[in-house]
Amino acid sequence: xxxxxxxxxxxxxxxxxxxxxxxxxxxxxxxxxxxxxxxxxxxxxxxxxxxxxxxxxxxxxxxxxxxxxxxxxxxxxxxxxxxxxxxxxxxxxxxxxxxxxxxxxxxxxxxxx
Amino acid sequence: xxxxxxxxxxxxxxxxxxxxxxxxxxxxxxxxxxxxxxxxxxxxxxxxxxxxxxxxxxxxxxxxxxxxxxxxxxxxxxxxxxxxxxxxxxxxxxxxxxxxxxxxxxxxxxxxxxxxxxxxxxxxxxxxxxxxxxxxxxxxxxxxxxxxxxxxxx
Numbered sequence: 397x398x399x400x401x402x403x404x405x406x407x408x409x410x411x412x413x414x415x416x417x418x419x420x421x422x423x424x425x426x427x428x429x430x431x432x433x434x435x436x437x438x439x440x441x442x443x444x445x446x447x448x449x450x451x452x453x454x455x456x457x458x459x460x461x462x463x464x465x466x467x468x469x470x471x472x473x474x475x476x477x478x479x480x481x482x483x484x485x486x487x488x489x490x491x492x493x494x495x496x497x498x499x500x501x502x503x504x505x506x507x508x509x
Numbered sequence: 510x511x512x513x514x515x516x517x518x519x520x521x522x523x524x525x526x527x528x529x530x531x532x533x534x535x536x537x538x539x540x541x542x543x544x545x546x547x548x549x550x551x552x553x554x555x556x557x558x559x560x561x562x563x564x565x566x567x568x569x570x571x572x573x574x575x576x577x578x579x580x581x582x583x584x585x586x587x588x589x590x591x592x593x594x595x596x597x598x599x600x601x602x603x604x605x606x607x608x609x610x611x612x613x614x615x616x617x618x619x620x621x622x623x624x625x626x627x628x629x630x631x632x633x634x635x636x637x638x639x640x641x642x643x644x645x646x647x648x649x650x651x652x653x654x655x656x657x658x659x660x661x662x663x
Contacts, residue, residue: 401644402641402642405640405641405642405644406637406638406641408517408641409520409637409638409640409641410637411520479515479516479644483513483514483515485552485553486513486515486525486527487513488552488553488554489549489550489551489552490512490513490527490529490549492548492549492551493529493539493549494529494530494531495549496539496545496548496549497529497530497531497535497536497539498530498531500531500535500538500539500545
């Protein structure tokens, strides 16, 4: 799972790929449809799609000669869960910090609260 | 209740925000005074920070050493760049796992927010790949224990 996450976060480290994901979040799309909004070639888009596919973030379907892509729920969920885990670790620290702060007395010279 | 947010921003940033029911001065002290830092910056249950060096002046050294009490542990080193009591701290840090990770440039702000403080911590990694690695696996060794525990919670 960790290696997949490496690939997934690396895949996200590119604005074109993020834009592709944002488009796919609205629904399935063909390579042609995905190429239209960008000023780059179809082979370049295909290369980005390959990176996203290898990272487990999108999947393709066969429909005649077309290969429409859509978001891969499992891959997206895995990233979500990972961020949730990081959040929880920080949260635990900050919950402790709440207690530390409650015990800090104002410095001398300041009016007592 | 979820008071904290953790999100990515642009290609190289990670931003954490959290509201606290204490004035900025208390937050500032809890982030710079070793005796206070050792009480909360611990990560998962069971970990402690036996060594905490925080020389809070520009150029001052930072060194945190964590241990799980069972022979496991790792440390972090860094330097303070700017300190503006009680509103802003800028420092760089790197984890030693044991090889040092690329420098993480961190700006921590404490803004008065109602009766409390809004903390905004903006981490800037050298490049998108480094951020990806940090988000995906950078904390794994030190935080292994928490994964097992947290996996059951998500």
